[in-house]
Amino acid sequence: MAAGGVNGFLPAVAMVAVQAGFAGLNVVSKLALESGMSPYVLIAYRQIIATIALAPVAFFFERKSPVKISAGILLQILVCSTFGATLNQLLYFIGLKYTTPTIACALTNILPAFTFIMAVPFRIETADMRSRSGQAKVVGTALCVGGSMLMTFYKGALIRLPPSRIHWRYAEEAAVKGGTAASGTGGEAVGAMLVVGSCVAWAVWFILQARVSKSFSVPYTSSALLCAMAAVECLLVGAVVERDMARWALGLDIRLVSVLYIGLVGSGLSVSLMTWAIGKRGPLYVSMFSPLLLVIVAVLGWAILDEKLYVGSGLGSVVIVVGLYLVLWGKGSESRLKTLITGAQDEAEDVELGEGEEKKKVTTEGA
Template sequence: MLDDFMPLVANVLLQVGYAGMNITSKLALESGMKPLVLVAYRQIFATIAIAPLAFFLERKTRPKITMPILFQIFLCSMTGATANQVFYFVGLNYTTATVACALNNVLPAATFVLAAIFRQEAMGIKKASGVAKVLGTLICVGGAMLLSFYHGHIVGMGESKVHWNYADRMSSNDSSGGTTGSNSFLGPFLVMASAVAWAIWFIIQGQTSKNFPAPYTCTTIMCFMASIECTIIGIFSEHKPSAWSLSSPMRLIASLYAGIICNAVAFCVMSWCIQKRGPLYVSVFSPLLLVIVAILSWALLREKLYVGTVAGSFLIVGGLYAVLWGKDKEVKQIKGGERGEGKVEATKAGGVDNDDLELQLQPPLKGSQLGG
């Protein structure tokens, strides 16, 4: 029961962490921080944070690091760290946090397609579990689009009692012609490109986790490689030393938060979850980020909640549970098949009567696939 529950809790907490990153990073960009500089600092702080854990927790259990393993980790750094984060933060600089979160929800669909192509996920459309995964993914993405691009009437929830003076000042500066611009094509395009890069990372990481089951060491090497890659890109883009200054508190907070929480912690947890439940299970939680961002934006930034927001949130949660149900049912069917094969082998060895075996292999008549 605990093994089924912990991946669910871990993925929900990850989305809470990513929601905080979207808010702090957007405020840092509005204060004048360059997105490529933020990405470079994120990788550097992530490497510093995760390296001690990798050394102390896996020094006795760490498998041998071979050249093929290093090449796989290099591919992970190029896709899941460098390409994903460079595209996302540059895109975030040219659009709003809500649109960025919404368009990032092409991730489950892209991951499902790629996982099916590389045979890490079975389509299984002739089974209820496969239909639930396909429809659930489509419902999640549809709900995300509805939440972002349709407003409708304002939901009467009143105003938040929480007031963040710094956010109020940044919002005021932005509304009066702030530091960041907008591009209705470039921003969304880059965010979608980041989602595709992240989906590729899920596929590569799924194989890397099997070949090198040491998530802390893998994450440390990946972040170290990405820090070199992103720093080189950042230096070519921003030559002035002032652009790399962390004297502003929001720049420092955004860099530390993104590096420690959303890189060091997040990549370790996601690697562990991929190893336990597969890439699709992890990626499908990303639509929850929109719901959390909507709540935090209302509470901290005093944004209004609309009918489209509420309706989209219900669709996202409904699609999420559909995919979880399908994935859980599929896992139990696989485990049941393995147990059935074991009983058949035991029957051949011990001479159990076929009628008795048929009774043993009957599935239970009731029981929730989600609740265990």
């Protein structure tokens, strides 16, 4: 019982670790982008480092797996890499360049809404408007989308917070040297819309990965192949956009720290844990943990980066979180109902089996 309880909590522990890793990713990536690093170069290095890190792990733990790699599996992983790594990360990091880490992370809270919308046609999720759980999921989805639009198009007044005593002065120096931060609401709106686009691509990956996990249940190998294919895609895109080799240079500075961190933690570790958790609990479960990222990044953004918070961002964040937890409540209610129904069916089958055995015994004794 105790072992089962621990195993039941493992997916949740893994997803909390993923969100903590993503929080650090947002901070170091923002610093690298503000120092002048190209987002195309950043994600190309990210996938290369992730592939190098995952390949030996996959070989060591899964080389004796009976699951075979077929042409169909490779094609499915290629599609997953296009949406889950290349498109998702291109849109996210270009968007992050023009907005703040807190806004970018808050907008990722619409991920469960997009995942739910896409999961319904594939019958991975249901939207029964006759039940309270179905109504909660639909209303929560609408609130998530509405909150993201509020954050994207409404800025509002500055929320005045006391200055942090641990503000990282390197952040100011990087921003001044790079000079790449967005200026004005227009740039921030474009950045926010790009982040929303990355959430759509990420939601597509969740749905596709849920199907791949059923036929190819080796998470490390799947993740290594995904990152390798994404590395090729990102290198091709980067080579077209960034033709100056000087833009690809890395020194002993925040750029090197950033690519190492996001490659090892942001892709290598996180993709493996998410792939494993999707196979265990499904795509919507994994996307449920995104609000934790907002809290961590908001604190880090204020404390380390001296990030400013505006009324539109605050209101939008609240609306998104309320909508998200409506979706979670609806999902939880459906899961409990399904468990009760399954338990009742199992009990009925046991009763029928017992009655059949009793009748057989009586017939045998009578004979």
